[in-house]
Amino acid sequence: MGLEARQAALRTLDGVLREKRMLAHLPGDTRLSPADQARAARLASLVLRHLGPLDACIAPYLDRKPPLPALMILRLAAAELLVAGEDAHGVVDSAVTLAKRGKGTARMAGMVNAVLRKLAVEGPDRFAHEAPQRLPGWIAGPVKKRWGAETLRAIEAAHLPLPPIDLTLKPGAAPDLPGATRLPTGSLRLPAGTQVTALPGYDTGAFWVQDAAAALPVRLLGDVAGLRVLDLCAAPGGKTLQLSALGADVTALDLSPSRMARVEQNLARTGLSATRVTGDALDHDAPAYDAILLDAPCTATGTIRRHPDLPHVKPWTEVEPLTRLQMQLIDHALGLLKPGGRLVFCTCSLLPVEGEFQVTAALKRHEGLRVIPADAPALGGDSAWHSPEGGLRLRPDLWPDLGGIDGFYMACLTRP
Incomplete structure (x- = not known):
């Protein structure tokens, strides 16, 4: 059998x-x-x-x-x-x-x-008596240096269980989902292994799958109703859906035609709308936007609990070209932003070089640029999420009693 x-x-x-x-x-x-x-x-x-x-x-x-x-x-x-x-x-x-x-x-x-x-x-x-699966050195080293050996071991332990499934609800939707719990940040959490496509409300677009951490960057932008917002590197579209549902005039841009097709499918299922552009983010040129969300390409080391194959496949050699690209994307995005507008930079990475260090370096490169300090408790989070430069740092070892959360970094930038 x-x-x-x-x-x-x-x-x-x-x-x-x-x-x-x-x-x-x-x-x-x-x-x-x-x-x-x-x-x-x-x-x-x-x-x-x-x-x-x-x-x-x-x-x-x-x-x-x-x-x-x-x-x-x-x-x-x-x-x-x-x-x-x-x-x-x-x-x-x-x-x-x-x-x-x-x-x-x-x-x-x-x-x-x-x-x-x-x-x-x-x-x-x-x-x-065996210790949990160890992270490769190129991930474990920076994590241990930043947060210590105890946190590193807690993160490794958090990667072992199958993760739960988080949903973001469309405003006004209230599907009856057995077994769902409401997280402090507003996401709905379902047990691991739930067949999402069979849930009531899926076909009518009442929700979409999105880890609780990934649902937070849009909220850092504040009220986006009526604003022109650019979602850079948008696929698979969770943040585009959030922005559209909140009343923004969204332009979703992604390099991959196949991944952009997923954005289109998600928009169609949920009945939401966005202008869709397939192309290189560094080539994008348009009238200045009121706000920009940059979910930059990264090593995705914050999502290992959902992608246990990642440590066995990804090489350390990806880090340098990705951090260079992230720097270029931040600089280009600032050039597309109206004076006084907001840019949220985020990555699903555990590596400080793809998060905290990028923001610190951007502040040095751009005169007048500053971080709008994030308020984690106001978002349903914890003050322990606060990062010294004003962003939020989430790790898989957080929320152990609630089933954990993906590793994520996010910060909201503005300049006069």
């Missing part, structure tokens, strides 16, 4: 760990039933969230590291045994069958059987 889902999970893990491709870029297997597709995704995610501890539990039972296909089978079965707590007999039999199916793993079926039988008996105690 479940062999096809497990086989699909192995293909997914191969795409991430060997080919270094993000989950979102891997093709789906249309031969599988929706239930098997969902199970395969859950299994792959389980392995990626616990890869280091799983390997540490498997290693004592190996004389030497096996070839990657056999190791993948062991990792998958270990995740089912040690994390999901599945029945040992079924997991071991399935893993052995998968090994026998593979051309390069058939001769290792006996080893797989022996290792997993030992792991089923001795592994749970060993796994319970």
